[in-house]
Amino acid sequence: MRIVDVNELYSPTGGGVRTYIDRKMGILAELGHELIVLAPGKEDRIEDRPGGGQIRYLKSPDLPFDDNYGLFWDREQVTDQLDALDPDVVECCSPWKPAWFVGDWQGRAVKSYFMHNDNVAAYAQRWFEGLASHERIERAFGWYTRYMSRFLDKYDAVVTNGPALEKRLRARGMRIDAAMPLGIERGHFSPDLRDEALRAALLRQCDLPPEGMLLLGLGRHHPEKRWGVVIDAAERAGTTLPVGLILIGTGVDSDNMAKRIAGSPHIRMFRPVYDRERLARIMASSDALIHGAEAEPFGLVASEAMASGLPLIVPDTGGCAEVAEPAAAELYEARSAASAALAIGRMRDRDPELLRRAAIVAAGRVRSDREHAVELMDYYAGLVAANRDRAA
Numbered sequence: 001m002r003i004v005d006v007n008e009l010y011s012p013t014g015g016g017v018r019t020y021i022d023r024k025m026g027i028l029a030e031l032g033h034e035l036i037v038l039a040p041g042k043e044d045r046i047e048d049r050p051g052g053g054q055i056r057y058l059k060s061p062d063l064p065f066d067d068n069y070g071l072f073w074d075r076e077q078v079t080d081q082l083d084a085l086d087p088d089v090v091e092c093c094s095p096w097k098p099a100w101f102v103g104d105w106q107g108r109a110v111k112s113y114f115m116h117n118d119n120v121a122a123y124a125q126r127w128f129e130g131l132a133s134h135e136r137i138e139r140a141f142g143w144y145t146r147y148m149s150r151f152l153d154k155y156d157a158v159v160t161n162g163p164a165l166e167k168r169l170r171a172r173g174m175r176i177d178a179a180m181p182l183g184i185e186r187g188h189f190s191p192d193l194r195d196e197a198l199r200a201a202l203l204r205q206c207d208l209p210p211e212g213m214l215l216l217g218l219g220r221h222h223p224e225k226r227w228g229v230v231i232d233a234a235e236r237a238g239t240t241l242p243v244g245l246i247l248i249g250t251g252v253d254s255d256n257m258a259k260r261i262a263g264s265p266h267i268r269m270f271r272p273v274y275d276r277e278r279l280a281r282i283m284a285s286s287d288a289l290i291h292g293a294e295a296e297p298f299g300l301v302a303s304e305a306m307a308s309g310l311p312l313i314v315p316d317t318g319g320c321a322e323v324a325e326p327a328a329a330e331l332y333e334a335r336s337a338a339s340a341a342l343a344i345g346r347m348r349d350r351d352p353e354l355l356r357r358a359a360i361v362a363a364g365r366v367r368s369d370r371e372h373a374v375e376l377m378d379y380y381a382g383l384v385a386a387n388r389d390r391a392a
Contacts, residue, residue: 001377001384002034004087004109006078006102008094009116010039010055013068015220016300017093017116020369023185025053027373038081040070056081066252072098079105089380092155095119095148103154108391110383113152115160115176118168120144121295121318122224129335138172145172156383159376162298164319180376183367184303188276191309191360193284202285206244206266213243213348216286216310218301219293221251226292226335231260231267233290233332233340238266241348245290248273248282283308288347291320294334299323307366309359313343325365327358 009017025035029052041057048054058077060070072078072094078101082090090109092102093116102111124141125134132140152158157177160166166179200210208214217230227247234245247257247269254269261267273279283289289305290313296302299320302312306325314320315334324331330347333339347355 001088001380002036002085003028003089003091003380004082004085005035005037005091005114006072006082006094006098007037007039007091008069008072008096008098010037011069016298019300020182023369024373025049026051027370028377029053031373031377033377036085036087038078040072042070071096072101075101078102082107082109088384095151099148099151100154103151108387110157110380110387111155112157112159112380112383113155115158115165115169115297117297118165118295120172121168125295126224126226142172145174149174156387157379159379160297162319162322164299164317164322165297178379180372180379181367182298182300182303183369183372184300184307186307186366186368189280189283189304189307189363191284191363193281194309195281195285198281199285199287202246202282203244205268206246208242208244208266211242212266213241213344214285214287215243215245215290215313215344216283216288216305217245217247217249217290217292218283218305219249219291221247221249221253221257223253224293224295225253226294227253227257228260229292229335229337229340230290231257231264232337233344234267235264236337236341237344237348241345242266243344243348244268246270246282246286248279280308283310286310288313288344290340290344291315292340293320294318296320303366306359306362309356309363311347311355311359313340313347323366325358325362328355328362 010021028035035053037055039057040060044059045057060072063069063071082105087109091112091114092098093114120141125137128137158175160179162181163179166176170176203212203214219225234243237243245267250272283305288311294315294317296319302320302323312324312329316331317334330343332343
């Protein structure tokens with residue numbers, strides 16, 4: 001099959017979506033399929049991937065306030081590409097103009113809307129949380145669900161990237177046809193990569209001895225990731241425990257985060273580590289991953305951490321909570337730094353040998369991205385066959 005993904009969330013400097021798409025492209029090529037991504041770009045250009053597949057950047061305006069991403073604005077720019085490529089399946093994940101461009105397109109392809117995120121949880125709930133209750137904000141943004149339902153009626157399938165997003169959207173009355181949990185490239189991550197010398201060196205950078213507790217915060221620096229909660233929690237726990245926190249990532253909130261930790265003796269911030277092998281060693285050599293985003297639709301970073309044998313300290317709602325193994329995780333009340341600090345303390349109090357064994361068992365259960373891709377392609381193949389039968 002040829003799959004064309006009209007994807008405003010794809011960027012060379014992007015985070016989880018870019019990682020997912022790049023890996024998915026290679027897996028689909030191995031399975032005999034072709035994935036072509038249409039993405040906004042600074043200029044028109046085509047990037048062929050060695051293993052198969054293609055990124056077609058279409059010159060588009062930047063996303064306001066974050067020029068790492070762009071916006072599709074010209075309908076014909078997108079539909080002309082779809083006409084020329086004549087895909088078997090066309091995917092879309094943006095709820096704005098591309099959703100309508102693809103939904104109204106009259107090609108033969110199966111149209112699949114793939115849910116990568118939840119804008120109400122990621123933005124509205126965060127913006128207005130100090131002004132109204134969670135339930136009231138949900139009711140106030142019912143118009144957004146109704147808006148989405150209008151264009152989703154134009155699609156053959158509505159797919160989420162896992163159970164957390166499926167539950168949240170179904171609760172609002174939104175149509176969901178299938179949940180396809182994502183997976184990770186498991187070959188990069190392993191508990192066997194743990195390096196005690198590296199761990200001690202990272203703790204030294206946090207001005208702590210080897211007996212300290214090394215927490216890892218990994219991901220894009222954006223307010224929706226709630227790094228403020230993570231930093232506050234580490235500082236609270238650090239008043240009674242030797243807790244160090246390293247934050248690896250970059251983004252629109254990096255400057256604010258740097259100012260926030262400027263006076264913190266045991267918190268350090270580092271630029272992204274693009275060497276996958278080195279990143280995997282850092283993950284395996286830490287003592288726990290701590291995450292703040294309760295709106296995370298799928299716990300990609302959490303799954304990579306688990307595959308590295310790393311216990312989790314994560315919010316009690318969202319994608320990270322869905323993938324967490326209780327024997328190797330501590331959950332805390334979402335958005336509460338005080339609750340997160342207590343979770344750090346509970347993790348520190350656990351028997352280290354039992355925790356290590358539980359984390360290694362959890363590592364062996366992490367879903368692979370190949371399993372996800374096979375399941376998704378099987379699902380699409382059934383839709384394509386049904387579409388062909390109807391046309392006949």
